[in-house]
Amino acid sequence: MSRKVKDSIYEQLSRVTKALSNPKRIEILDLLSQSEKTVEMISEQADLGVKNASAQLKELKSALLVESRKEGKYVFYSLTNQGTAHFLSALRDFGEKQFLELQNITREAFNSDDDLEEVDRKQVIAKVKRGDTILIDVRPVDEFDHAHLPNAMSVPISELTQKMRSLPKGREIVAYCRGPYCFFAKDAVVLLRKKGFKAKRLKDSVSDWELLGLPVSKLKAV
16 A cells, blocks of 8 residues: 555655656746746747647646636646746756756856946846846736836847947946846847947846845736
């Protein structure tokens, strides 16, 4: 009897590891930690075909990691609960400590240039409050509307060139996006610096701040 119980317990736990055996599913969870999204949005942002994205979401839903709702002809997916976001954060931290390859990839991709200096979250809070720093959120608007860092401006990376003229060059600009593996903030810093702005990257995501108990602004209920 005890053997059967143990086997049943570990079989249930393995549902999570089976669901995360595909790297694209981990990326999808990361995207959904920003805001709920349709299959079509996931398809575009995760570089998947619509049918493939739908299949991956089905696997995640079977493991109770995501849930869905229908609105008109669209199906929206979101994380089942905040526990999934905690799990993702723990997985990322474990991977960065465990695998030298992951450390090398992130170091080369994000830290190879001294001009892309990252900033500390405590410094950002203080500088924004003093008015010394402008904080810009370069994610898509739907993610900003779901939740964003306090006093941040929505400047999607696709609109940065157009909106750059309204940003004052006399103040430091800090850009953030979806977290440490997102290139939007890095690209924004590179572009801003080319145009003469003093810009830095904040590697935290909104979800990171929520998990740390730091303040987050929400405009729309989910």
